[in-house]
Amino acid sequence: xxxxxxxxxxxxxxxxxxxxxxxxxxxxxxxxxxxxxxxxxxxxxxxxxxxxxxxxxxxxxxxxxxxxxxxxxxxxxxxxxxxxxxxxxxxxxxxxxxxxxxxxxxxxxxxxxxxxxxxxxxxxxxxxxxxxxxxxxxxxxxxxxxxxxxxxxxxxxxxxxxxxxxxxxxxxxxxxxxxxxxxxxxxxxxxxxxxxxxxxxxxxxxxxxxxxxxxxxxxxxxxxxxxx
Numbered sequence: 117x118x119x120x121x122x123x124x125x126x127x128x129x130x131x132x133x134x135x136x137x138x139x140x141x142x143x144x145x146x147x148x149x150x151x152x153x154x155x156x157x158x159x160x161x162x163x164x165x166x167x168x169x170x171x172x173x174x175x176x177x178x179x180x181x182x183x184x185x186x187x188x189x190x191x192x193x194x195x196x197x198x199x200x201x202x203x204x205x206x207x208x209x210x211x212x213x214x215x216x217x218x219x220x221x222x223x224x225x226x227x228x229x230x231x232x233x234x235x236x237x238x239x240x241x242x243x244x245x246x247x248x249x250x251x252x253x254x255x256x257x258x259x260x261x262x263x264x265x266x267x268x269x270x271x272x273x274x275x276x277x278x279x280x281x282x283x284x285x286x287x288x289x290x291x292x293x294x295x296x297x298x299x300x301x302x303x304x305x306x307x308x309x310x311x312x313x314x315x316x317x318x319x320x321x322x323x324x325x326x327x328x329x330x331x332x333x334x335x336x337x338x339x340x341x342x343x344x
Contacts, residue, residue: 120225122251122278123334124269126287127230127237128163129309131212132244135160136205141167141198142174145190151178163310164289166231166256167194199236203243209308211327216249218331227252227276229269231291234258251276264294269301284337286330293318302337304330 128134139160143153154162154174162173168191175182182190216226226249230237234255241247252275256262259271273283285296288309296303305320306327316323322333 119279119282120251120277121223121338122225122227122273122276122283123219124227124229124272124276124283124285126263126285126289126292126309127228127232127240129288129311130209130286130292130306131228131246132206132208132240134206134240135163135310137198137201137203138163138170140201140204141194142170144197145171145194146174146178148193149190151175151180160310161312164231164291166262167191167198170194195233195236199239202236202240206240206244208244208246209306209327211330215327215330219334220249222331222335224334225276225278226250227254227272227278229254229263229272229285229295231256231262263291264298266295266298269295269299281341282338284334288315289313290318293320296320302341304333304337 125131139156142159146153154177162170168187171187171190171194228237228250232255234257237255238247238253252272254272254275259268261267270280273280280299280301283301285292285301285303288306289311290313293303302321304322304324305315307315307323307325321337324330324333
């Protein structure tokens with residue numbers, strides 16, 4: 117039986133523009149500590165490695181150090197605030213819904229592989245009415261590893277009912293390119309996401325500037341993988 121063809125997506129900065137709500141949560145906890153807010157553009161580039169890392173980097177911008185206990189407390193406060201406001205301003209990137217529909221008609225199945233916590237990822241996609249699109253939604257806590265560890269991608273593909281030989285990764289940053297390379301699958305980089313290093317510099321197999329370009333990019337990479 118031919119395994120399902122799977123397109124695996126990063127979440128923040130790839131499927132959904134979550135920056136408004138993540139940055140609001142960051143600045144909420146910084147304000148509680150008497151610190152000034154991080155401006156939107158610098159904060160946007162901090163997204164992608166999880167709440168804890170985002171807080172650490174926010175503190176570093178102010179030249180502040182914190183104990184492990186402080187970071188843990190701030191992370192808990194961040195998650196509580198974020199969960200209560202997870203879809204206030206977050207929306208799918210333009211063209212996402214149409215691209216998914218086009219690929220679904222072509223027989224593709226979808227999964228999410230993110231460094232966000234699984235329950236937060238599901239909560240966000242639930243509130244945006246998108247959860248039913250995905251055969252698997254896996255986060256940093258699902259298997260106990262985060263991107264770019266290939267185990268998270270391999271197990272996400274398996275949970276979605278696919279095989280690495282017919283899977284493609286789509287993401288916006290280094291962890292996405294890294295996890296795809298380590299798992300041995302092609303990767304499409306989106307140019308509208310959250311990354312300090314330009315995605316083009318990371319040399320993904322394809323680059324797209326808008327989600328309308330995704331179906332063609334996916335089909336191109338899949339055709340290259342099929343035996344002649």
